[in-house]
Amino acid sequence: MRALLAEDDAILADALSANLQAAGFEVEVADNGAVAEYLLIRQSFDVGIVDLGLPMVDGLTVVSRVRQAKPKLPLIILTALDGLEHRVAGLNAGADDYLTKPFDFPELEARIRAVLRRSQGGEPASASTDDSPAATVVAQLQFDRDTRRATVAGQPIELSPREWLLLDLLLSQRRKVITKEQIAQAWSADLSESGGPSSLEVYIHRLRRKLEGSGVGIRTVRGLGYLLETQD
Template structure:
């Protein structure tokens, strides 16, 4: 497995590079964001490990630009910033995972292998036919054209608001969806008389209906909701 490590701290980069090589990775090190972006977009890597505080081009920008070119490449962010808004910013930029410093190398290795497993699992799933608008995540199959959702082949009954909520989460599944975005979508596209008005009620119902699918809805307090796969 080939890994790109973008880290401007020479001592930390050397230590991480040595450990990654011992764990069986072929490692290329970039000490600034411009080099990291160039290597990740122009060469073949299995995973990118990117520090946020890179010189020339910051790590979040590197992630955004690489994600636009290589949407399937696993990317993991390293940073000393552990605030909630920092984690959300990293995930919204396109990172698959986020690890705060200081950390022990076994945790980093475990997280790298986890994002690699998820990437390989997604790549192994059969592609949807070109003329359909279907999405597969975990055991969940979501077909907009047929307006049909299944988990492991079994149909899932969704109300109009649950359907639109799941559609929104799936279409933006690397981003936090705010309550305002959901309310706006409901107000313009869905009329569901006689149903509960509380968003939390619909989130709770949808979580229950997604049980066993390998897909979950995480509450990001103060911001909204994020669809995530479950190992």
């Protein structure tokens, strides 16, 4: 089972991630709301665990937007805000459960398993059919989010973490122009590579080369951003 943990406290995130992994979950951590929203909507998870006090996009907004995009995905709010008005707002935004800090991990695990049992008659959310399938095929390019594997004409291509996020964003919104700000936002949680938005052109150039022969290209739309398009 895959869990997305949206928590900006690095110490707490590490501890929860370790406990979740020990409980049998594959865990992805997002340290801000923008990345959490992007991953929850675009990738396949069985449960989302969202702190309310996230930077960039607050947790309440993340829950509300994800609930609109994925009505059946189990979502649990974690927060230090324990007032009645906060609990009501969280549940009304679309959360399936609301747990206040501090808490003991066994309670969190029990609540996760309870919402999983209630969702879709016990079937994991990642097994459902939605508008964001794990595997995307465009021309000779196949991109699989679950296995993190991409191929061109059946041949695997190696992508760095930022190239992967860039291609994922372009594919998920391939009929829209993607701005530099959107790309920078998607990259913001990745600390494995140096360089900021000023190096974007380098990554675009590298990705274009790796997509050669796929029938898919990246067009620069001057003053706006980039657009993924099929080539004749």
